[in-house]
Amino acid sequence: MLPSIELQLINKKVKPTAMRLLVLEILYKDRNAVSLSDLVSKFERAEKSTLFRTLKTFEEKKIIHRIDDGTGSVKYALCADDCDDMHEDEHIHFVCTVCKNTICLNNIKIPSINLPNNFKLNDLQIIAKGICDKCNS
Amino acid sequence: MLPSIELQLINKKVKPTAMRLLVLEILYKDRNAVSLSDLVSKFERAEKSTLFRTLKTFEEKKIIHRIDDGTGSVKYALCADDCDDMHEDEHIHFVCTVCKNTICLNNIKIPSINLPNNFKLNDLQIIAKGICDKCNS
């Protein structure tokens, strides 16, 4: 567990418990977004509800953001450093149909769309499905 | 129940039972996408499993398409007439944060995006959240 991980928790005003450090470390190391059940099986020795509350705390403190990729289980990934109050991590999420992983595409520009008259847009969620670079041989 | 509704079922090789006609009629009349629980409460006197299987049949026969708008319950809306084998209803879905309704925006062009190297795109799902025309006063 890198010292920076502990620092990040302290910066975001979250007490760096053992559990939280381990979860945050996983989120840092994995390029894929992780679900609650991913975490449960990754530790094999931790309580679902504790992990649930860890994710909830992280989300509230803007350490991670939720990804609803339509696969039936919510996934989470680290927020960008500049994710301040609004919690606006606006980027595309890619779901690989081969390895089933979900990835944040932070460097792809979000397109703009024109809504019909009198519609007001607040948030645009884009899920791209296909084959990821690792599976695309 | 319009005769065209019955015809549509026959065209798609689905037996036009009373239940199916009623459900399809609702889907025709409502501009909002409907969920299973929407249907259950709309009839008040029909079995959830029957409605579930009705939706399942309609989806398999390409009469309706599923919308995963991240609200926790899957919604369904009519397919376009030209929705043939591929079941590719590619359009944006709008979720109103006020009235909580989900609407197919069939006339908005889907933007194109550039994925990183070696990623292959198969499907782009776009959920726009905001305030719909009716709620935006």
Next chain:
DNA sequence: GCTAACTTTGCAACCCGGTTGCACGAAAGA
């Protein structure tokens, strides 16, 4: 029309991801 084969429906039970109440133990503060 009468029966057999198939389809649709109703009911109950189940599954699974997510969530909560509660009690215990660890940590922080006075």
Next chain:
DNA sequence: TCTTTCGTGCAACCGGGTTGCAAAGTTAGC
């Protein structure tokens, strides 16, 4: 140390979705 707050484990719950099975309805052969 004593008290208060916080984090964790466990069990139970919730709601959307799904399935097995038997009854009811429909279709087709005779």
